[in-house]
Amino acid sequence: MRExxxxxxxxxxxxxxxxxxxxxxxxxxxxxxxxxxxxxxxPFQIPQGNYVVEWFRTLGEDQTNFTFGNLRYYGSxxxxxxxxxxxxFNIDNIHISRHIFNSWFGWLSMLFAGLIAFRIxxxxxxxxxxxxxxxxxxxxGHSFNNPKDIPFAAGIVMAVFFMLQFFRQFPNVKRTTVxxxxxxxxxxxxxxxxxxxxxxxxxxxxxxxxxxxxxxxKNQHKKITLKKATEYKFKTIFKPxxxxxxxxxxxxxxxxxxxxxxxxxxxIRNPIAAFQLMSDFDVNIRQIWAGERVWSxxxxxxxxxxxxxxTTPLIIILGALIxxxxxxxKKENRFTTVVVYFCFLFPVLWMIYxxxxxYGGWRHSLFVAPFMAVAAGLGFNALINFGKQHYQKIxxxxxxxxxxxxxxxxxxxxxxxxYVFFNRIVGGVQGAFGYFELDYYYHSTREASEWVIENxxxxxxxxxxxxRVVSWHPAxxxxxxxxxxxxxxxxxxxxxxxxxxxxxxxxxxxxxxNPEMIRSNMFPPANTVHQxxxxxxxxxxxxxxxxxxxYFGNRMREQGQLDxxxxxxxxxxxxxxxGEATLMNxxxxxxxxxxxxxxxxxxxxxxxxxxxxEMANYFRAHALVRLNNLGEAQRSLQxxxxxxxxxxxxxxLSAQLHAQQGNLFLMERMLERALVANAGRQxxxxxxxxxxxxxxxxxxxxxTIAFTRIWINVLEELGFTAEARQLRNQR
Numbered sequence: 001m002r003e004x005x006x007x008x009x010x011x012x013x014x015x016x017x018x019x020x021x022x023x024x025x026x027x028x029x030x031x032x033x034x035x036x037x038x039x040x041x042x043p044f045q046i047p048q049g050n051y052v053v054e055w056f057r058t059l060g061e062d063q064t065n066f067t068f069g070n071l072r073y074y075g076s077x078x079x080x081x082x083x084x085x086x087x088x089f090n091i092d093n094i095h096i097s098r099h100i101f102n103s104w105f106g107w108l109s110m111l112f113a114g115l116i117a118f119r120i121x122x123x124x125x126x127x128x129x130x131x132x133x134x135x136x137x138x139x140x141g142h143s144f145n146n147p148k149d150i151p152f153a154a155g156i157v158m159a160v161f162f163m164l165q166f167f168r169q170f171p172n173v174k175r176t177t178v179x180x181x182x183x184x185x186x187x188x189x190x191x192x193x194x195x196x197x198x199x200x201x202x203x204x205x206x207x208x209x210x211x212x213x214x215x216x217x218k219n220q221h222k223k224i225t226l227k228k229a230t231e232y233k234f235k236t237i238f239k240p241x242x243x244x245x246x247x248x249x250x251x252x253x254x255x256x257x258x259x260x261x262x263x264x265x266x267x268i269r270n271p272i273a274a275f276q277l278m279s280d281f282d283v284n285i286r287q288i289w290a291g292e293r294v295w296s297x298x299x300x301x302x303x304x305x306x307x308x309x310x311t312t313p314l315i316i317i318l319g320a321l322i323x324x325x326x327x328x329x330k331k332e333n334r335f336t337t338v339v340v341y342f343c344f345l346f347p348v349l350w351m352i353y354x355x356x357x358x359y360g361g362w363r364h365s366l367f368v369a370p371f372m373a374v375a376a377g378l379g380f381n382a383l384i385n386f387g388k389q390h391y392q393k394i395x396x397x398x399x400x401x402x403x404x405x406x407x408x409x410x411x412x413x414x415x416x417x418x419y420v421f422f423n424r425i426v427g428g429v430q431g432a433f434g435y436f437e438l439d440y441y442y443h444s445t446r447e448a449s450e451w452v453i454e455n456x457x458x459x460x461x462x463x464x465x466x467x468r469v470v471s472w473h474p475a476x477x478x479x480x481x482x483x484x485x486x487x488x489x490x491x492x493x494x495x496x497x498x499x500x501x502x503x504x505x506x507x508x509x510x511x512x513x514n515p516e517m518i519r520s521n522m523f524p525p526a527n528t529v530h531q532x533x534x535x536x537x538x539x540x541x542x543x544x545x546x547x548x549x550x551y552f553g554n555r556m557r558e559q560g561q562l563d564x565x566x567x568x569x570x571x572x573x574x575x576x577x578x579g580e581a582t583l584m585n586x587x588x589x590x591x592x593x594x595x596x597x598x599x600x601x602x603x604x605x606x607x608x609x610x611x612x613x614e615m616a617n618y619f620r621a622h623a624l625v626r627l628n629n630l631g632e633a634q635r636s637l638q639x640x641x642x643x644x645x646x647x648x649x650x651x652x653l654s655a656q657l658h659a660q661q662g663n664l665f666l667m668e669r670m671l672e673r674a675l676v677a678n679a680g681r682q683x684x685x686x687x688x689x690x691x692x693x694x695x696x697x698x699x700x701x702x703x704t705i706a707f708t709r710i711w712i713n714v715l716e717e718l719g720f721t722a723e724a725r726q727l728r729n730q731r
Contacts, residue, residue, distance in 0.1 A: 036446030049079030106143025129377025141419025155188030189256025319376025
């Protein structure tokens with residue numbers, strides 16, 4: 001190491017790289033002190049870390065870590081180490097220590113991204129790459145409190161760096177390179193079993209290196225044939241490559257399992273099972289995408305690449321695009337160019353090919369961000385080299401940093417919410433508001449909780465001695481109230497149901513809500529007392545209860561006291577006209593009374609600012625059916641059908657209406673749609689179809705044939721192609 005510093009101490013770019021790295025080493029943990037908790041920390045990762053520590057402490061007697069959701073399938077090394085650290089030193093504010101260490105993993109990603117660029121093109125490229133990654137707001141923001149994706153990214157980028165070191169030193173590979181490569185692979189595997197993709201990386205890069213060595217040897221010895229060159233290199237380097245590769249991968253694999261109880265029980269079988277499960281992760285989250293609420297397993301194939309494209313500073317995208325044309329295509333750079341771009345492009349393309357279930361932006365593929373920064377650094381470094389005059393080189397050197405100024409300004413102004421960044425393609429955060437998810441990971445619940453603690457006062461409406469605070473994500477909110485339980489109690493409430501629940505203050509991040517409602521002039525609601533904003537738009541709001549007529553009105557409605565309930569609910573609308581639950585409850589009362597015009601009137605009030613509200617549209621359809629306005633009823637149902645393929649009740653009612661009207665074709669289409677959403681209604685659907693066919697004068701056999709056709713289509717759409725084929729052949 002001392003020799004390394006001596007060799008580069010006179011290089012001003014090395015001094016710049018070293019200085020920036022030291023600054024970031026201290027700056028990033030300081031920045032992390034302001035971060036809130038991520039949405040997975042409190043309810044999942046922190047408890048699992050504690051459970052694993054107990055498993056080790058009790059020598060396997062405590063089995064809780066195996067039964068806590070699906071967390072046993074994750075290595076969770078970061079959470080385990082931090083649980084042990086916090087318990088050992090009796091740390092109360094465990095999130096502070098977690099976020100500090102998390103930020104250092106982000107720093108490691110930036111450091112090694114720079115080192116990869118250095119090994120390819122020198123220290124100037126290294127400085128540009130490291131600064132690019134630091135000023136990638138999405139990556140920086142996740143570095144504060146994402147203990148799965150950021151440590152995983154660090155393991156991946158470190159491993160790739162040491163792979164390049166390995167091939168650069170081969171066949172005289174240093175022991176430290178072998179050790180650190182194995183440890184880097186182990187780090188990635190210990191966080192996510194997906195780290196085994198590094199085996200494929202190493203094998204592919206080894207094959208490319210082997211081919212490169214053959215071609216180089218052939219070029220050095222013009223008279224030798226390609227076959228002879230291949231035979232010679234096979235004897236001299238293939239066996240050592242294979243020996244090193246297997247040894248490093250085996251060591252990295254088993255080191256990665258040390259803190260993973262599930263894997264330790266069956267070191268081969270269980271990690272394979274975990275990998276298979278993670279490859280087809282069965283979690284469906286509904287989120288805003290391009291202005292609509294979309295289920296995560298139904299997102300378009302271009303979800304990840306588009307999200308990367310609209311949330312990465314444009315100057316980084318430009319740099320990554322130009323390098324293959326300005327230097328990456330040169331013979332001496334081809335191997336490293338393939339390595340860098342493969343590490344960036346392959347995971348994204350693989351996610352597209354496998355239709356991976358991704359959500360929450362592109363956090364599942366954050367490990368490609370360092371390689372994009374490397375590519376951009378290499379691109380602008382090559383561009384600077386094109387400058388002939390000294391002043392040209394200076395201007396070209398200033399260029400990438402100058403274009404990073406907007407990202408730098410955003411990083412300062414938006415702190416600690418950098419991860420909600422969007423670039424100019426969609427108009428920044430303001431343009432993304434109501435069209436894409438912003439604080440989907442609940443970072444702002446910390447600031448919101450602290451505001452409530454400091455500002456909340458009793459109003460006399462409290463049900464007891466304490467102020468009740470509710471949230472859609474109470475786990476993280478609960479943490480910040482842990483020392484204030486004498487004044488506060490924390491509860492749960494969904495956004496649309498808040499009027500039905502008892503609370504005094506409510507904290508909601510602007511996520512999971514209907515996008516039209518967010519963009520309407522009814523948002524935020526009239527009882528909003530504080531907003532947490534980024535670029536002028538709210539990412540979280542705090543509501544204060546000044547009247548509980550909606551809550552007590554709902555209780556009376558549930559008890560059948562409809563007259564009193566109606567008075568209270570209408571009083572509530574005077575103070576909060578956008579109370580979805582209140583409007584729904586009023587409509588429900590009128591439906592019970594068969595006053596369908598009045599029900600439609602109040603439902604239309606709701607739909608004016610939340611036109612895709614599914615319950616409102618469904619209630620409206622029922623009211624319109626009673627009014628014999630079947631065409632308008634179908635239009636309300638179609639709103640639901642068009643925007644939520646997992647809803648089975650809307651197409652079911654639509655099928656019934658089409659059956660009444662004698663429209664068998666549309667009835668069959670709606671039955672098919674209902675069965676795709678809920679295949680358990682198979683027998684019920686057949687009975688409805690049979691009755692409709694009988695009414696229209698068709699035979700039982702005709703109904704059976706029609707239903708078989710419908711069921712084949714359902715099986716195919718659900719992915720049961722073999723069963724569909726077998727049923728088709730039996731016809």
